[in-house]
Amino acid sequence: MQDHLHGAARGEAGQAYETDVIIVGAGPVGLFAVFELGLLDLRCHLVDVLDRPGGQCAELYPEKPIYDIPALPIVTGQELTDRLMEQIKPFSPIFHLNQMADALERLPDGKFKLRTELGTTITAPILCIAAGGGSFVPRKPKIEGLEAFEGKSVHYAVRKMDRFKDRDIVIAGGGDSALDWVLNLQPLAKSTTLIHRRDDFRAAPHSVAKMRALVAEGKVRLEISDLKGLAGADGALSAVVCETKDKGRYEIPCNELLAFYGLTMKLGPIANFGLNLNENLIPVDTQKFETSEPGIFAIGDINTYPGKLKLILCGFHEAALMAQGAFKIARPGERLVFLYTTSSTDLQKKLGVA
Numbered sequence: 001m002q003d004h005l006h007g008a009a010r011g012e013a014g015q016a017y018e019t020d021v022i023i024v025g026a027g028p029v030g031l032f033a034v035f036e037l038g039l040l041d042l043r044c045h046l047v048d049v050l051d052r053p054g055g056q057c058a059e060l061y062p063e064k065p066i067y068d069i070p071a072l073p074i075v076t077g078q079e080l081t082d083r084l085m086e087q088i089k090p091f092s093p094i095f096h097l098n099q100m101a102d103a104l105e106r107l108p109d110g111k112f113k114l115r116t117e118l119g120t121t122i123t124a125p126i127l128c129i130a131a132g133g134g135s136f137v138p139r140k141p142k143i144e145g146l147e148a149f150e151g152k153s154v155h156y157a158v159r160k161m162d163r164f165k166d167r168d169i170v171i172a173g174g175g176d177s178a179l180d181w182v183l184n185l186q187p188l189a190k191s192t193t194l195i196h197r198r199d200d201f202r203a204a205p206h207s208v209a210k211m212r213a214l215v216a217e218g219k220v221r222l223e224i225s226d227l228k229g230l231a232g233a234d235g236a237l238s239a240v241v242c243e244t245k246d247k248g249r250y251e252i253p254c255n256e257l258l259a260f261y262g263l264t265m266k267l268g269p270i271a272n273f274g275l276n277l278n279e280n281l282i283p284v285d286t287q288k289f290e291t292s293e294p295g296i297f298a299i300g301d302i303n304t305y306p307g308k309l310k311l312i313l314c315g316f317h318e319a320a321l322m323a324q325g326a327f328k329i330a331r332p333g334e335r336l337v338f339l340y341t342t343s344s345t346d347l348q349k350k351l352g353v354a
């Protein structure tokens with residue numbers, strides 16, 4: 001698979017980690033925060049429910065050009081993400097992807113312990129919320145009795161490819177995620193069926209061409225049909241029920257359904273982190289971008305203050321000032337010296353260019 005992390009390290013699900021700053025959200029603003037914090041020697045772990053960094057830029061408009069990033073007259077959402085990943089490389093952040101930041105606890109020593117839905121815990125003196133419009137959550141198929149199969153044989157993400165080894169899988173959807181997983185899981189699965197309601201796919205043309213080649217070779221079954229129901233018992237799927245005008249209702253035997261119907265954004269568990277909220281946004285000061293809770297900062301689209309603009313440019317500025325505030329808490333008693341990257345050999349050493 002494509003390395004969306006550009007070689008950056010992934011945390012192991014279920015493990016306990018300790019660091020200087022936990023960043024919730026690996027959108028453009030969370031990524032740039034790693035750079036600003038890194039210049040001050042603060043190490044970061046990032047958590048995102050998506051399977052790749054880039055937030056809205058990578059998920060909602062990877063190929064659309066952005067025209068208002070300073071000094072980059074035109075850059076696509078994906079290119080901006082890739083450049084940010086390149087820029088933060090010297091600071092070796094650890095990414096915990098595919099997992100929702102679920103619960104937050106303040107420990108007796110004042111540090112924060114963040115728990116993800118996969119049981120990973122990260123402890124740090126600073127929490128930086130860069131959660132944008134909230135977490136991306138999957139749009140679900142409108143099928144009666146769906147809940148009984150969810151998490152057992154109906155999935156909205158692939159956490160471990162091995163899970164689908166030698167299984168009869170049905171993938172539903174017509175976008176990039178659906179086609180990517182058809183191409184990646186087909187060699188592992190016992191059988192692979194792709195269901196889409198029309199013979200027209202939103203996914204990248206080269207993925208569509210590869211899928212059609214696999215269909216021509218008889219390695220993938222393509223059904224242009226509506227997904228209408230599920231058959232099985234105790235959460236174990238035995239078939240999906242499809243319907244077309246010509247054929248009426250019919251079943252496709254399978255053990256696993258992966259539905260990729262796109263994502264919507266919801267504030268999610270952050271609403272329970274004990275912070276003051278204003279219409280699902282987190283109010284902050286404009287000196288440090290700190291929230292109502294000392295040590296918790298909020299930057300990017302998730303925060304609100306008088307004059308706030310939901311622009312990437314503004315999030316970058318907020319990240320720089322947040323880092324200064326975070327340093328004072330994470331390194332009490334240490335002096336913070338203001339330095340330029342152009343002239344400080346100390347900063348250049350950290351960047352690996354001196």
Ligand code: FAD
Nearest residue numbers: 025027028029048049055056101131132134135300301312
């Ligand atoms: P996001 O990009 O929203 O990233 C937040 C991340 O946090 C997400 O990946 C989400 O999954 C994750 N997250 C949230 N909660 C949790 C949780 N509990 N656990 C785990 N992960 C979580 N801006 C511009 O400046 N110029 C433009 O031209 C421009 N064009 C745009 C075009 C479109 C179509 C859209 C939709 C937006 C555009 N924007 C533009 C806005 C820009 O994309 C946002 O301002 C920017 O993405 C905000 O970055 P962020 O890092 O704050 O949040």
